[in-house]
Amino acid sequence: MPESEQLIDIREVAETFGKSVESIRKYKNFGIIRVIDKRGNKDFFDRGEILKIRDRLRDFRLKGLSLSQIADQLAAAREDFATPPCARAPRRPPTGTIRLRC
Numbered sequence: 001m002p003e004s005e006q007l008i009d010i011r012e013v014a015e016t017f018g019k020s021v022e023s024i025r026k027y028k029n030f031g032i033i034r035v036i037d038k039r040g041n042k043d044f045f046d047r048g049e050i051l052k053i054r055d056r057l058r059d060f061r062l063k064g065l066s067l068s069q070i071a072d073q074l075a076a077a078r079e080d081f082a083t084p085p086c087a088r089a090p091r092r093p094p095t096g097t098i099r100l101r102c
Helices: 011-017 021-030 047-062 065-081
Strands: 008-010 037-039 042-046
Touching: 008 011, 008 047, 011 021, 011 042, 011 047, 021 065, 042 047, 047 065
Parallel strands: none
Antiparallel strands: 008 042, 037 042
């Protein structure tokens, strides 16, 4: 199974982040990390996504962003990634640039 498809539990996420399980639950509640699967009362997370978020989270925290702001940034990035470029709301290009049509 490819690494990005491996599921890990909250304890492994905490070890990956170097944080407590309680901190990881807070990240989950803010929407910073997402539960991929649930078995009984146990949450599972995608290892690949966790590794990507770990690196981005470190950068965001160094910039002084709050958990709420980080959650907003990650949600926007997920939205942009999931939405095809042609379906996104048009953004005004900088002056002097050529707008390409889909």
